Amino acid sequence: MTHIAFPPRSIGHPLLALAAGVSIALAIAGCGSQAATNEAMPPPQVSVAPVLSKQVRQWDDFTGRVAAVETVELRPRVSGYVERVAYTEGQLVGKGDLLFVIDQRRYQAELDRALAELERARSEARLAETQHARAQALIEAKAISREEFETRRAATAQGHAMVRAAEAAVASARLDLQFTQVRSPISGRAGRALVTAGNLAQADATLLTTVVSLDPVHVYFETDEQTYLRYNALARGGERARSENAVRVGLANEDGHPHAGTIDFIDNQADAGTGTVRARAVLPNPDGVLTPGLFARVQLEGRHAAEALLVDDKAVLTDQDRKYVYVLGPDDTAVRKDVDLGRSVEGLRVVRAGLNEHDRVVVHGVQKVFFPGMPVAPTTIAMGDPAPALQVASAAGVQ
Template sequence: MPTGKSSLPAAILFAGALLLSACDEAPKTENSPPPAPKISVAKPVVKKIIETDVFTGRFEAKEDVELRARVAGYLQEIHFKDGELVEAGDLLFTIDQKQFQAELENAQSSVEVAQSRLDLTKEEFERGQKLRTSGTIAASVQDQRRQEFLAAQAELAGATARLRTAQLNLGYTKIYSPVKGRIGRNLISIGNLVQANSTVLASIVSLDPIYFYFDVDERSYLAYSRLGRNGTRPSGRLTPYEVKIQLTDEDEPKHTGNLDFVNNRIDNATGTMRGRAIVTNTDLFLQPGLFGRISIPGSNEYEGVLVPDQAVGTDQNRRIVFVVGEKNVLTPTVIRPGPRIDGYRVVRTGLKGDETIVVNGLARVRPGMTIDPQVQELPPVAAKD
């Protein structure tokens, strides 16, 4: 029994010692620094690129024709269905021909009469020439025969011209398609009077190839002009740059064309320069009036530095990225961003391309912060969202 009593105080002393030791260690745990946060970092993508600028515009038909008759008359036939594709030379309308056929026959008769009179006056003139050498007829008589012969020639020429006019007018009663394309609805019904050179019968727009018109702001135009003058980017007037066009329901440009026209003056009202691209449209998918966004080359090819958009932060009116320095300490670096290429943002100034930057989690970092870098490798082309 004495042995049990002596062990109880010893146990109490041991428990107290452990409690005091725990109390001494608790403050040390509270004052220890937290571990550095794990942040995704990577080196920028460095590769050959061509900067592009994006402008808005619309598709327009290369040929847009309003059909009008060249003679007046009543519409007799319509030879097409509204909205169908037509070929150049297809017959589209017929105007009543009876009046023009009668005028043609009358003109043919006039030619025959004039030809007969010319033959008679020619014979008389030639006979008079022979008689005049022998002195059988007076000079005045021969002069009169000569005048009648010349008048008959002129009369035949006039009758022939009227015949050609009648032939043309009869031909104008049939109206053919001047271009290949899609015709709209007929704007006048059979039996209505068609006025010459006035009444619009229908319209036709060509579809392949098709134009895309767009406007370039004055600042961009001046930049292109200076690059052209310096020889770093040839003028669009001289070089048919390849362009890409994106429709409103597309995630990326899918239609390719070539720049083929730049206007000769800045528009005073809008302060823009009008440009045009020509686009192949073999499947006739693109239609006049469609809205689109055109990407045109804004530079020659050069080695560019590209970073993800999520790596770019904002500091008031500046754009910054966080560069990982010695001992994994972050330093903000001001950059001048450019356009997006291959899913990345072009960095025009501020980075050389050999730095390591934060590519994700900007909301968790601040200048001077120490991080635990999680190194990644960015692919040459960013994955689509």
């Protein structure tokens, strides 16, 4: 190691001053060299995309629940002991499919008794008709009194009435026997059997199972008061249909809103407690994905399609409560523009104010822009495209 010998203190302060001056000069030269190096750094590579202008439809977001169009609580129409459960719990059933069988023996016996009563009534009616015909001939020959004739004619009418009553009793008994076979009144999915074989089922009281329809389905959701008033104003101005507005629905595990339908009902009054109005959409459900009771994310069309400016969300920066983007300015410099953003549409963000359709927005590499007016090296892409491969590789190298 080289040692520097300093002159004795007696030499005096002028030499010390000279050494200090040389050190300061070297330090200044080093700083100047560093500054020159920084100034020589190339501008950062960024991707810029022209603002996208296209027709978009405004959608408002709500939450709701899937509900069956038809729901039936199946109860027996006659009392008796359950003899058989004739379906598999949870299976799809068609209208008229047999689900439960109630002991039929008592009802079969009642039908047989009613049929016998019908035969007796018909026999008596035939006898009364024969006697009335004979009385008709006798009254013409003045062989019987008028009173006897009227009695036989009344017996004929009574016999016919007894036949009709017996026929009604047979129909009732036959209907009761038919009701011992409990069938599904709708097509859909049957629930679990709440009563098994051997249990007593009371007519119109015992719940056997439930059946819900699956195609189509309803989705119920509620709109707030301000949204409801805005929709009415748009409808009056012709910017929105008054009925059958389009809806899109997505389930909790689905991306986006793949199920399409229309509004078929809006309640006739607002809920004073919550300040909301209930609406209902109807959607086709051929594959049965929309199960009644599931949570649903609902998008309701707000207005007809209109021209809008769109940018990628990656380009948007936040400065406290303000949103802004960098656009490509003169001499490839980054120029800041504050923007007013709207809703998300197909992965892009609607810009309500702050940009025009001729602006080119910095999308990828915006984190490399440290201040407005900073020079950049732009690569043009389409709005919504991923970053160019060279830019991705450069960012990975920096990390």
